[in-house]
Amino acid sequence: MTPTDDLTHLYQRMLRIRRVEERLRDLFAAGKLPGFLHLSIGQEAVAVGICDLLGADDTLASNHRGHGHSLAKGMDLTGFFAELHGLPGGLCLGRGGSMHVADDRIGMIGANGIVGAGLSLAVGSALAHQVLGRQAVAVVFFGDGARAEGLLHESLNLARLWRLPVLFVCENNGWSEFTPGHIGFSGSTPKLAEAFSISYSQADGNDVLAVRESAGAALQAIRAGQGPWLLECITHRIRGHYEGDGQKYRPGEQLVAARALDPIDRVAGRLREAGVAQAQLDAIDQSVAAEIDAALVAAQG
Ligand SMILES: Cc1ncc(C[n+]2csc(CCOP(=O)(O)OP(=O)(O)O)c2C)c(N)n1
Ligand SMILES: [Mg+2]
Numbered sequence: 494m495t496p497t498d499d500l501t502h503l504y505q506r507m508l509r510i511r512r513v514e515e516r517l518r519d520l521f522a523a524g525k526l527p528g529f530l531h532l533s534i535g536q537e538a539v540a541v542g543i544c545d546l547l548g549a550d551d552t553l554a555s556n557h558r559g560h561g562h563s564l565a566k567g568m569d570l571t572g573f574f575a576e577l578h579g580l581p582g583g584l585c586l587g588r589g590g591s592m593h594v595a596d597d598r599i600g601m602i603g604a605n606g607i608v609g610a611g612l613s614l615a616v617g618s619a620l621a622h623q624v625l626g627r628q629a630v631a632v633v634f635f636g637d638g639a640r641a642e643g644l645l646h647e648s649l650n651l652a653r654l655w656r657l658p659v660l661f662v663c664e665n666n667g668w669s670e671f672t673p674g675h676i677g678f679s680g681s682t683p684k685l686a687e688a689f690s691i692s693y694s695q696a697d698g699n700d701v702l703a704v705r706e707s708a709g710a711a712l713q714a715i716r717a718g719q720g721p722w723l724l725e726c727i728t729h730r731i732r733g734h735y736e737g738d739g740q741k742y743r744p745g746e747q748l749v750a751a752r753a754l755d756p757i758d759r760v761a762g763r764l765r766e767a768g769v770a771q772a773q774l775d776a777i778d779q780s781v782a783a784e785i786d787a788a789l790v791a792a793q794g
Pocket of ligand 1: 557558606607608609635636637638639666668669670730734
C-alpha cells in the first residue's frame, strides 16, 4: 500500500464514524433514538489509529462514548443502528443501546455506562488470552475521568502483577462531564502508570498517524510478553458531554480551538497536499453516505 493509499484508507474509516455519528445526532434530535447519546466527534483518530492495528482475535472494551471504537473494530453497521434504535434486530436484541452495545463475534466485549468498568473487563479478557495461550491483546478505551475511579487502580495493578496483554488507552479530552480534568483528578497520567510500573507513552490524539505509531510500539511490546502499556491520547470532544448539552460551562474559545484541530480535516489536508483531488475525497464521502443510508433502511426495517 502506498502512503497515500494508506492515508486514504484511514480517512475513509474516520469519515465513516463521523458521518454515522452525525446521522445519530440528527435522529436523536428528531426523537427517534431512545436513551442518552454521547458522540465522539473530534476523537475519531484515536479509535481508528489503534483499531487499524488490531486483528480479529484481539478484544476491545469501551466506555459510554464508544460508537467510534465499535465501528473501528468492525461492528456491523446495520446491527449497530438497529441496536441504537432499541429494535429486536439489534446486535444485543435492542436491549443494550448506545451505552451497552457489544458483539462478541468481533471481539467487541462492550461499551459501558459505568465509568472505569471497561478496564476491569479488558483485564479479564487479557487474562483469558493469557490462560488459553492466545496471542491476542485486550484493548480498553477510557476517558480521563476514569483516572479517579478505584476500578482503574485495581485494573492497572492486576494487569502489571500478572503481566497481562492489555493496552490501556486513555482518551484525554480534558473533560469529565462538565468538570475540567485538573479539578477532578489530582494526579497525572504518566505518574499513574509509573506508580504501577506500567510502560507509558503519549500521542497527539488528533493525529491518526501519530496515534497509530505510538500504538504500534506499545502493541509490539505487549505481544512480545512485556505486559501492559498505558497510552494517553490527547484529544478534544467537539460536541457536548451528551446530545442536548449546551456546553455553557465551556469557554467558547476552547471549542473554536478544538474545531481547528479536527482530525479528519487534518488528514484531508494531508491528502490534498499529496495530490489527491477534492473529487476523490467527495466520492469517499458519497460512498459512506450511501452505505449509511442502506444500513439505516435495513435497520429500521
Ligand atoms: C462510576 C460512575 N461514576 C459517575 C458516572 C457519571 N458519568 C458518566 S460519564 C462521566 C464522565 C466521564 O468522563 P471521561 O471518562 O473523561 O469520558 P468522556 O465523557 O470525557 O469521554 C461521568 C462522571 C458514571 N457513569 N459512572
Ligand atoms: Mg474526558
